[in-house]
Amino acid sequence: MSGFDIAVVSTAGRYSSVSSPDELWEALVKGRELNMDADQPIPQGHIPRVPQVADVADFDHEFFGMSSAEADLTDPQQRLMLTCAFRALEDAGYGDGIPRRWGVFASTSFSTYLLNNVMTARPDLIQGANMLTMIGNIPDSAATRLAYRLNLQGPAMTIQTACSSSLVSLEIACRSLLDYECDGAVVAACSLTIPQRGTRRHMRESIFSADGYCRPFDVSGAGTIKGNGCSAVVLRRLEDAIADHDPVLAVIDAVAVNNDGDDKVGYTAPSINGEEEVIREALSLAGLEPCDIDYLEAHGTGTALGDPIEIRALARVFDSQTVGLPVGSIKANIGHLDCAAGLASLVKVISMLRTGIMPPLINFTGLNPEIDNSKGTFRFPTQIEKNHQLRHIGISSFGIGGTNTHAIVSAHTGRTHADRMSVVQLPTLVHVSAVRPQDVERRLDDLRCTVESGADSWDVAYSALRNDRRMSCDGFASLGGDIPGDVALDRLLSYTSVTTPGLLPVLDACRRAVIERHLLPGHAETEAAVLLLVAMVCPQDPIVAQLGLEEEASQVIKFLPPAETQLWNRPVGCDAVDALGVLLGFLLGTRGDKNLMPLFAGTGAVRVPIPHYPLARIKHWVGPEDTTRSEWAPMSSSDAHSSVRVGWVPTVLDRVVSAVSEVLKVAAAPDSDFFALGGDSLQAIEVLDLLREEYPSLSLASFLGASNLRNVAEIIEAEAASGRSHPVLPENFAVLRNDAGDEATPTFLIHPAGGTVFQYRAMSRMMMTPMRLVGISLPDDYRDYQNLRSLADLYARQIDHFWPCGEVRLGGYSAGGNITVEVATILAEQGRVVVPPVLIDPLPPLSYADADPGSSIPQGMRSFLLEVMGFEPEKFDDSVAHDEQAIQKLLTSRGLTQTESQDIVDKWLMNHRILAYNPPKRFPGDVTVVCAREKMPRDVLAEMGIVEHPRRLWSDYIDGVCHLTTVNGNHMSMMTGTNLAAVANRVDEWLSQLTTGVQR
Known part of the structure; x- marks a missing residue:
């Protein structure tokens, strides 16, 4: 042994057009290109080929212990990676869910599902940092979620180094095993771009191929293509894998990692020195020379810059010792899988080492003229080559940003399991569990078919037991076999003496009885007699009395569930071992003891491939299906109407x-x-x-x-x-949220200076308390209400009409808070029950004592447009900031008419004027004021003649108590981002503390 000596004991994966590593290998050998022509009209300038992994919406949430809602919100990358990781554990023989000190090292790409689906279809689950949405879509949780759902208790970490992530994960996993931080490791990576069917707009000088084909090292190479896919591998220390009879597919000799630093022309550019050094380091760690390498699985993206640099780096390492070294790249077949690229290369290389077959490098017609191969160091095989003695293969993966990695993988030729005993001395009892009863039957049928197809029944039973997770539904059966009856009974008695003491005297009595009646041990008659007694015969059957075993029979029957009477009707000639197995299964199941592993001790049974657990295909998807539009390019107005169907009448x-x-x-x-x-x-x-x-x-x-x-x-x-x-609603009222029902007391929030209530909608999504929230906007005829009192009278009448009985709950932000106090006072004067209003950072009336809004409104409008309406700062210069007509022109540039833009300015002017000239009346009760911790810019306030007085001065305008609470931000920024979430929390607290007492 040399180098790392880490065994790869299983692989799993899903890729464009193929659903397993075996299918991928078949496609590689046949030289297939797996990305597809887009099945839709291609917009001009878009790349015509797309990767499509089948059934990415399907996921068995019940099996993995998730709620349906959690599965819906979880990034398909994480769901697919979890499924593949479980499949890899199954194939390794460790799918039983028993806690082990195993590590998880994972990588995923950015969640385009979050961006294009969840945020579009369910924005309510984004506001306020919804926990399920966050955990389900951030790469940080990718590894820890696998560890949690698969019960793996070693190190769990997500690794992100761009394109080299998965091979770096492999290096960290190997180090963790070598340092005994874990006893096994799952390395997984997934990259899916959602929607898959969307074509990508091609940009000149980008790294992407215009025609959708990747041509590594080729004269026509013009860029890479985005691929979709997922891979997972299970690793163990080689000595442990051999000792535990694990299937060793290949051996990781070494993995090296470095970074370019600034030794390159730019951050995203590759470095010859960096790539050369990482390959030399890997060879040194493996104890190998360049001439020992039989094949190079290159990074090979097909880009004009990357390919020549990669070959130059390889030439520095291999020129002196090598001639005709084969070079290939899986990216020609499946595209660039981003963070998952390196692991896909590993899956390919493992199949090469196991079969001795070298698949062709497709899309290669001639060498890129920028690549110097004058010494013949490398060759690029374009035809399948068989019967190679492949011993060591190098894999390169280079990440944007300069993190380079190179792995060396070797074939394994040693024994992986103990010799089988000449006589197998056990019944082939098999136990399976599942989350659904129908899955139990399917699993047992699959195992029986596997045996009927020629697999050894004892190996199949043993393999099934190694993957037997403890779930709610159980099933027992025997897989059959030609076992001497007395040996089977002895074996069974030996096992039950430890596991089922109560059954031992009964079975022993049965055996003595049949032997005393001259039924020879080891003959079918012996087995039949025992089975007639313990599994098949009704207690009242005459055979029981003939054998003189009434007492023993009644004791055995006690172990059987009452509903299992069908056992008594089975034909006498049925397989003896099968009946014994079924009986023992029922006995153990009744006792809650399903650990059958001691039955296989010393038998030489080995793990063999068996059918996978039948995961259900349950669709979990939020938002639009794969669309015909590119998710990279904004939709043009013409695109929006391009799919009109003949005879279609729009709703x-x-x-x-x-x-x-x-x-x-x-x-x-x-x-x-x-x-x-x-x-x-x-x-x-x-x-x-x-x-x-x-x-x-x-x-x-x-x-x-x-x-x-x-x-x-x-x-x-x-x-x-x-x-x-x-x-019912006045035209300026809008129900912003109603999860409390139409009979619930509404909460009315009055508009700020801009006259709209859209900020309250965003805030309401972040609140936890069920509510009936109604926003009050400035009415279309607002010009008829030129003072605070008249506007407040209107709102009071509207509220009284809409909600004529019960308490009144009011609130408002900024100017809306000032208006709220006036409305609350009017309603209280009319005898309505008004609970203490919530005021979100309104300036106290004293702040407006010297204000003259008409002289400098444009500066205030500037802040309003920047902070609230979403205009970019670069749209403004000094001339705009001090010119009302310029602001109106800017509004008109957004597609508004002159009247509409003038209307926006007029609404803002009016709200500030009524505050400047009309201080509110004194409110006869308490108020809650949510205050911004930071002050507004002085220049804005100074030009408007406004003085920012402390919010505690609201106590001078009420008869009750002014309850103050603060949040981060200033008057504008408090209503954005995480600050808005804090405001929502304060309003939530206010709602939960409301009482129905009269506020006088």
């Missing part, structure tokens, strides 16, 4: 989705949230402009208050059915 929902798609230039879906798609209140106005051509009654408040586009359509349809605007 209201179709029109809503189409309008949003056109405005936002994305592929919206019925369950999409407008704001999660990137929309803002300005773009909402554009959408309404399109929709109002057919649905004139749809209000902005209703649109902004809808939970998703389907809800918008439902509102429109309800309006049409009733012949009026959205039922």
